[in-house]
Amino acid sequence: MPPDLNLRISPRTVQRETVDKLRLAIFSGLFQPGSRLVESQLCTQLGISRPSLREALRSLEAEHLIEIVPNRGPSVPALSWEVATAIYEVREMLEVEAAGRCALRISPEQLRELEKSLSAFEEAASSNDSLAQVMTAADFYSIILANCGNPILEEVHRGLVARISFFRGRSMSLEGRAQSSLAEMREIFESIAAGDEKAARKASKQHVLKAKAAAKVSMDSGI
Amino acid sequence: MPPDLNLRISPRTVQRETVDKLRLAIFSGLFQPGSRLVESQLCTQLGISRPSLREALRSLEAEHLIEIVPNRGPSVPALSWEVATAIYEVREMLEVEAAGRCALRISPEQLRELEKSLSAFEEAASSNDSLAQVMTAADFYSIILANCGNPILEEVHRGLVARISFFRGRSMSLEGRAQSSLAEMREIFESIAAGDEKAARKASKQHVLKAKAAAKVSMDSGI
DNA sequence: TCAAGCCGATTGTCTGACATTCTTGCAATC
DNA sequence: GATTGCAAGAATGTCAGACAATCGGCTTGA
Numbered sequence: 001m002p003p004d005l006n007l008r009i010s011p012r013t014v015q016r017e018t019v020d021k022l023r024l025a026i027f028s029g030l031f032q033p034g035s036r037l038v039e040s041q042l043c044t045q046l047g048i049s050r051p052s053l054r055e056a057l058r059s060l061e062a063e064h065l066i067e068i069v070p071n072r073g074p075s076v077p078a079l080s081w082e083v084a085t086a087i088y089e090v091r092e093m094l095e096v097e098a099a100g101r102c103a104l105r106i107s108p109e110q111l112r113e114l115e116k117s118l119s120a121f122e123e124a125a126s127s128n129d130s131l132a133q134v135m136t137a138a139d140f141y142s143i144i145l146a147n148c149g150n151p152i153l154e155e156v157h158r159g160l161v162a163r164i165s166f167f168r169g170r171s172m173s174l175e176g177r178a179q180s181s182l183a184e185m186r187e188i189f190e191s192i193a194a195g196d197e198k199a200a201r202k203a204s205k206q207h208v209l210k211a212k213a214a215a216k217v218s219m220d221s222g223i
Numbered sequence: 224m225p226p227d228l229n230l231r232i233s234p235r236t237v238q239r240e241t242v243d244k245l246r247l248a249i250f251s252g253l254f255q256p257g258s259r260l261v262e263s264q265l266c267t268q269l270g271i272s273r274p275s276l277r278e279a280l281r282s283l284e285a286e287h288l289i290e291i292v293p294n295r296g297p298s299v300p301a302l303s304w305e306v307a308t309a310i311y312e313v314r315e316m317l318e319v320e321a322a323g324r325c326a327l328r329i330s331p332e333q334l335r336e337l338e339k340s341l342s343a344f345e346e347a348a349s350s351n352d353s354l355a356q357v358m359t360a361a362d363f364y365s366i367i368l369a370n371c372g373n374p375i376l377e378e379v380h381r382g383l384v385a386r387i388s389f390f391r392g393r394s395m396s397l398e399g400r401a402q403s404s405l406a407e408m409r410e411i412f413e414s415i416a417a418g419d420e421k422a423a424r425k426a427s428k429q430h431v432l433k434a435k436a437a438a439k440v441s442m443d444s445g446i
Numbered sequence: 447t448c449a450a451g452c453c454g455a456t457t458g459t460c461t462g463a464c465a466t467t468c469t470t471g472c473a474a475t476c
Numbered sequence: 477g478a479t480t481g482c483a484a485g486a487a488t489g490t491c492a493g494a495c496a497a498t499c500g501g502c503t504t505g506a
Contacts (some may be wrong), residue, residue: 010295011467013489015281039457051274054458055281058238060284064378068233071498073457086375098495101265152309155287156379234498236458261487272460294467296488427494450505457498467488471500 011071014048017173025075027064027165028131033078037066064163081219084167085159088212092205094157095141098148099204103192106147111193114143118189125178133172133181134165140185144192165213171214184210230411237271238357241279243270247384249288249299250388251354256301304442307390310383315428317380318364321371322427326415329370334416337366341412345383348401356395356404359390363408367415394437407433 010016022042025031043053057074057145060066068074079087106114121136138161161168172178184207191199233239245265248254266276280297283289292295302310329337344359359383368377384391395401407430414422 011489013293015489016293040455051277051492052490054274054278058278058281070236071457082310083374086373088318089373090375090379093320094313097316098275114450149311150309151306152313152383156313156383160375160379162410210486233459238458263487273488275459294488296468399473448506452503453501455498455500456485458496460494460496461500463491465490467484467486467490469484471484473480473482476478476485 015053015055015059018046018048018053019059022060023063023065023162024057026060027169028093029163030170031165033076033166035076035119037074037076040075063159079164079166081216083216084164084219085212087164088208091157091164092208092212094153094160095144095208096201096204096215098145098150098153098157098205099188099192100197100201101148101150102144103195103197103200105149107193109153110143110147114140114147114189114192117143118185120129121185122182126181130169130172130178132180134168137168137172137181137185144188163208168211171211171218174214174218177214180210181207181214237243237275237421238278238282241269241271241275242282245279245283246286246385247287249283250357250385252389252392254299256299256389258299259295259325260297262296262298284337286382302387302389304408306434307387307438307442309355310387311431311438313422314387315381315435317376317383318331318367318431319424321368321373321376321426322415323420323424324366324373324412326418326420328372329415333366333370337363337370337415341408345409346407348405348418353392353395353401356401357391360391360404360408367411371430380423390438390442391434394434394441397437400437402431403433404437 031037036133037057039050039053039057043050046053057066060067061074064077066074068075094177117136117139121133124132124136127133141157141161142154145157148154172181184203187203188200188207191203254260260280262273262280264275266273269276280289280291284291284297287300289297290300316335340359340362344356344363347355347359350356364379364380368380371377395404409424410426411423411430414426
């Protein structure tokens, strides 16, 4: 028997359900950065009690998806470009490392999964649904990170990418960004498929750098 | 006026106070890994109500300092060596990068702070107080990370180091580990003081690798 | 126009409650 | 003797309601 196979089924508690829903709401831009989240409103909208909601909010606070100022309550933080830059830098470190490791150790089966997710992104890229683009792209990274052999790398990366979902959504709407993103991701995929660690690292680095540049453009232009 | 100077004073709420106290309790080994945390007991010990405690627990859960299984409640996770290895690897990436950047940009004033914290560790190293050793060493890293120019790097690093505090405490108790740790940290300090990025990276990498090895030894020997 | 003060809205925190689920000990059965 | 089944107790998940402290905005007065 595998030593650490986690067979325990996790009942979905109200708290967890709430965290997931709110997280998704933030990703999809339902809550704009800077907007306040009023407890009583959320309670009625979600149909839950205040204690449960507050527990969920504390979880999101610890993930840095919201911030809670005492006596003012929770709000979606407006990410400064300075912090966004910092996140992109760390994301680059993690993603480059993960891509490199992934190229050396991914299984054929997972490679097919990666290809599938690339196709999914390709389809999304040809549409105008920027949320779908962000989500499918996240799946693509997720598979790479899940196969880098380091669960912590994956976990930290997921947390960071979540925090810049706002920027990612906006920059995906940029003219041609989705298509060039697709090209970059295809290059990453090819390198990993070829088992070429160096190429995977290089392609991955390029991709993050361009994503960061696109985010900067969208931020400067759009307000 | 600085654009983003945060002048808001944060009233210390019961929730935050509780998070800090529990975090410290975990660091100091008051709660052994694997042990369950019973809400009613903690409530009476801390003198707070259950909702406040539960909010605090959710925060700690999101920091991965505790885990909460539905209908079983919170407990301190027993870190497997596999996960610990993963954490050490990511910590290495972050700390090496931070040390390198720090060497290029630290201010003379902060450098003095770094030297001070090194002295503090030196003193702790000659004692037998392994908690003090862990704490002062954490201060040392903290200054490096705070001067690397990337707040996210700092934040993520702090979170990871927190999670391996148990291992760090145990390995510091190893014969001679504190002294060799001191030597390694001094080398890091010297490199940063000299503004030598490459040396700082190298010394930092060595330090983390040795810390990891020491953790492995203490784990294998001690049970 | 601007400052001071008041009022509603919101949050921080507590108490108490109850259904559900887990744990544990004991009895019954094979 | 080992395993199964069950029942009591303990712990958690969730809710409702309450109240003081604080914040933000609006009115009022100078």
